[in-house]
Amino acid sequence: MIVLAVMLAIVCGFAAVRWVHPGVRGETLVGEAILVGLAVPAIGLALAAFVGVKWSVGAVLVASTLISAGVAFLPSRDRKSVHVAERPPAGTSTSLARCIDALSLVCLLGYARFAWFAAGAENDFIGIWGVKARVFLARGGIDWDFLAAAGNDYAHPDYPILLPQIFSWVSLITGEWNEASLGLLYPAMGFAVLLLARSGLRHETSSELLTSLGSLILLPLALSPWIGLAEGPLVAYGAGALILLHRGLTGDSGAMRAGAVLLGLAASIKNEGITLAAAVAVAVVVLGSTQRWAHLRSLWPAAAIATPWIVLRELHGLQADLTEGAAHVRLLSRTTDPEQLMQIVRSIARTPVGQPVMWIAAVACIALFWRGVQRREVLILAVVLQQLGLFLVAYAVTPNELEWQITWSWERLVSQVALPSAYVAITLAARQLSRNRSSVEDAMLERPTS
Amino acid sequence: MASGFSRRDFVASMVLAAMLVGTFQQHYVRSLWTDAHRARGFFTGLPFRKAPGLRQFAVQVEARTSPGDTIAFWGPGRGWGEGYGYVFMRIAYLLPDRRFLALVDRQDRLHPENLEAATWIVAWQDEPTVPGFQPVWRGEGGALWRRSP
Numbered sequence: 001m002i003v004l005a006v007m008l009a010i011v012c013g014f015a016a017v018r019w020v021h022p023g024v025r026g027e028t029l030v031g032e033a034i035l036v037g038l039a040v041p042a043i044g045l046a047l048a049a050f051v052g053v054k055w056s057v058g059a060v061l062v063a064s065t066l067i068s069a070g071v072a073f074l075p076s077r078d079r080k081s082v083h084v085a086e087r088p089p090a091g092t093s094t095s096l097a098r099c100i101d102a103l104s105l106v107c108l109l110g111y112a113r114f115a116w117f118a119a120g121a122e123n124d125f126i127g128i129w130g131v132k133a134r135v136f137l138a139r140g141g142i143d144w145d146f147l148a149a150a151g152n153d154y155a156h157p158d159y160p161i162l163l164p165q166i167f168s169w170v171s172l173i174t175g176e177w178n179e180a181s182l183g184l185l186y187p188a189m190g191f192a193v194l195l196l197a198r199s200g201l202r203h204e205t206s207s208e209l210l211t212s213l214g215s216l217i218l219l220p221l222a223l224s225p226w227i228g229l230a231e232g233p234l235v236a237y238g239a240g241a242l243i244l245l246h247r248g249l250t251g252d253s254g255a256m257r258a259g260a261v262l263l264g265l266a267a268s269i270k271n272e273g274i275t276l277a278a279a280v281a282v283a284v285v286v287l288g289s290t291q292r293w294a295h296l297r298s299l300w301p302a303a304a305i306a307t308p309w310i311v312l313r314e315l316h317g318l319q320a321d322l323t324e325g326a327a328h329v330r331l332l333s334r335t336t337d338p339e340q341l342m343q344i345v346r347s348i349a350r351t352p353v354g355q356p357v358m359w360i361a362a363v364a365c366i367a368l369f370w371r372g373v374q375r376r377e378v379l380i381l382a383v384v385l386q387q388l389g390l391f392l393v394a395y396a397v398t399p400n401e402l403e404w405q406i407t408w409s410w411e412r413l414v415s416q417v418a419l420p421s422a423y424v425a426i427t428l429a430a431r432q433l434s435r436n437r438s439s440v441e442d443a444m445l446e447r448p449t450s
Numbered sequence: 451m452a453s454g455f456s457r458r459d460f461v462a463s464m465v466l467a468a469m470l471v472g473t474f475q476q477h478y479v480r481s482l483w484t485d486a487h488r489a490r491g492f493f494t495g496l497p498f499r500k501a502p503g504l505r506q507f508a509v510q511v512e513a514r515t516s517p518g519d520t521i522a523f524w525g526p527g528r529g530w531g532e533g534y535g536y537v538f539m540r541i542a543y544l545l546p547d548r549r550f551l552a553l554v555d556r557q558d559r560l561h562p563e564n565l566e567a568a569t570w571i572v573a574w575q576d577e578p579t580v581p582g583f584q585p586v587w588r589g590e591g592g593a594l595w596r597r598s599p
Contacts, residue, residue: 110478117481117489121496127539134546138517150561151552154530154539180490213466220473321556358472365465369458399557422469429462 001174002181008064008173013037015068021258027202028244031195032258034188035240039265040067041173042165046142046308054140060169097212104194104216111223112187118227119183125228128156133167134177144316158320160309162268163230183227189236190222193243197222197423200243201430210430217426220355221419230270231412237266238276239419241302242380245280246423249295249376256298264305271320272387272416274310277302279386283379327397334396344395347406354411355418362425369428377424384417501537503591504574508544510589511572517547522568526575529558537574571595 013033017024021032044063045055053059120130132155135146147157166185171177194215201214222239224232241262248256263280266273280302284295334340353359366373366381391413398405498504515521523541527533534554542550550572551564565571571583574592583595 106482107475107478110481111475113484113486114478114481117484117486118493121493123497123539126497126543131539131543131546134543138547146549149551149564151555151564154535154552154556179494213470217466217469217473220475220478223475223478225475355472358469361465361468361472365462365469368461368465422473425469426466429466432458432462 001176002170002184005170005173008041008061009034009037011037012040012064012068015072016040017258018072020071020261021254024254024258027195027199028255028258031192031199031240032244032262034192034195035236035262035265038166038185038189039162039268040064041169042162043067045165045169046161049141052141055137055168055172056140057172057175060172094209097208100209100212100216104212104219107216107219108187108191108194108223111190112184115183115186115227116180117183119181120179120228122226122228124226125179127154128159129163129228129230130167130179131155132161132164133171136161136164137168137171137177147318148316153321156321157318158313159230159270160268160273160306162265163233163270166233179228186224186227186232189233190219190224193236193240193419194219194222196240196243197419200247200423201426203247204427205430205434207430207434210433214423214426214430217358218419218422221358221415221422224415226412229412231415234266234269234273234416235419237262237269238273238416239423241266241276242280242383242420243423246376246380248298249289249379253298256295257301260299260301261305263299264302267302267306268309272390272413274306275390276383276387276416277306279383279390282386283382287375287379287382289375321399322394322397325399327399330399331393331397340402343402344392344406347403348410351407351410353414358418358422362422365425365429369432372428372431373424377427380420380424384421387417388414498540500533501540501574504537504540505544507574507589507592508541510587511541511592511594512545512548514587514594515548515570518549519570520549520551520568521545521570521572522551522553522565524553524571524573524576524578524580528554530554530556531558541572541574569597 010033013036014029016036017029017032020036021028024032041060041064044060044067047067048055048059048063120126132146135143139146142161146152147155167182170182170185174181197218198211198215202208202211205211205214222235224235226232241259244255244259244262248254248259263273263277267277277299281296281299284299285292288295334344391410395402395406511521523538525534525537534552535556538550538552551568552561553564554560565580571578571580572592572594577593578595580595582598584598585593586596587594
């Protein structure tokens with residue numbers, strides 16, 4: 001029955017991408033179709049709940065069909081816009097690139113196996129994402145009483161609910177709550193964002209070797225070790241959005257819209273996705289070109305997708321734990337007291353960040369090749385820095401014990417911005433190497449230069 | 451004629467190599483040789499290791515209550531972080547079609563109104579005496595009370 005769920009996602013995805021990104025092909029098409037396809041039935045469930053239809057297999061299928069068909073046949077003004085077709089690589093594919101791709105595939109398969117047997121073990125899956133999905137399934141819709149119940153703040157009722165709804169629709173289609181099956185969503189999402197990254201790198205470098213190498217580097221960043229939590233989906237949708245927006249800023253309006261859709265879906269995964277969307281808007285306005293306002297307007301799908309949940313949680317009084325009580329007092333106290341500031345710094349310094357060598361290399365790369373950076377890379381880095389800054393603000397505001405909060409969240413939060421940061425670094429390095437690509441490949445393959 | 455491999459090219463290659471070393475996760479490759487069913491069994495039991503017997507207890511509670519029943523949870527410890535939260539989260543996850551109500555929240559605030567709203571009390575590793583409720587079942591690790599008519 002998992003096959004049926006996969007087929008539904010694929011059909012929905014391909015239909016929706018027809019409007020989201022007209023004319024797209026290849027890896028970008030498949031990556032976008034997977035991510036959008038997983039979300040469409042979930043959005044269908046939300047609409048079903050809104051109109052009072054009890055969740056069922058029929059409700060999923062009907063809602064998904066209506067959304068996919070409706071979106072697929074929306075008129076698209078972008079049809080006249082030139083979608084920058086993926087350029088065939090100017091150089092020849094090398095056997096080394098294919099070997100690297102084979103290694104990537106081995107890693108992906110290994111991760112898929114890991115995701116299957118490790119699914120359901122995380123504390124936050126049981127307490128937040130999984131319990132919501134199960135409760136919603138049991139009630140046949142979004143259970144606002146559960147979210148608002150006194151004592152259920154452990155489940156973070158303010159968090160957007162796209163991920164529990166994805167769990168719900170997959171479980172409805174498969175006919176059972178099966179944690180192992182749900183775990184397989186993670187390699188699927190990781191694979192999808194990797195395809196988007198791969199397509200982006202090929203577009204930037206026109207080198208199969210550098211594309212494959214960059215993909216291998218990015219692969220572990222796309223595959224979240226926290227199976228069942230929201231980090232993996234947030235990386236997939238959020239980093240996928242940034243990669244597409246990076247391409248969209250070159251004039252590819254289809255990529256711009258696709259990026260905006262994924263950004264809205266990222267904002268529907270976790271609160272950090274909402275801040276990500278805001279950070280993108282700020283970066284576009286502050287750092288954008290003379291077309292900044294047009295680019296800002298083109299992000300409208302993100303706002304359209306994210307806003308309903310933000311409104312509904314306000315209407316139902318679902319408060320974030322960070323803002324409860326005297327949040328402004330905590331913020332003022334921690335940011336003006338040097339000792340408390342140092343406590344935050346010390347706690348962060350003591351907490352593993354995950355892949356420190358990657359971070360050091362990425363920062364060094366960006367610094368060393370800054371001369372080759374383009375405005376759109378600066379924009380992504382500005383988004384990353386804003387997100388990191390907002391994470392620190394969250395620590396300054398949290399009502400929880402600081403050491404505990406940082407210890408159990410810092411590595412996961414940083415993982416949310418690792419892929420886009422590495423993507424920028426790889427793009428800069430690959431851009432440098434692409435200038436002399438044939439000599440590089442010759443050197444690596446020990447071929448005599450002409 | 452191709453231009454030479456410059457110092458900047460060398461640096462670019464080195465940072466890419468360093469990033470590759472920094473991100474590579476060998477345990478994903480090792481997973482291919484892991485006994486998946488044994489590993490699945492390990493990870494399935496992992497979130498319940500601090501409350502052995504809870505899953506079996508939940509099955510018994512499910513058999514004696516009905517979907518939609520409102521159940522207050524009486525658990526170990528006097529605060530969320532002292533064991534109460536650990537067990538509450540898990541029993542609410544195991545029985546999602548029952549409406550579990552916490553008597554203490556993450557900030558250790560008491561919620562006596564939830565006891566007023568409940569028609570059942572499930573107690574884990576504790577023996578409450580609550581007026582208005584009568585015991586209906588005792589099992590391994592816990593018991594079930596029902597509101598007196």
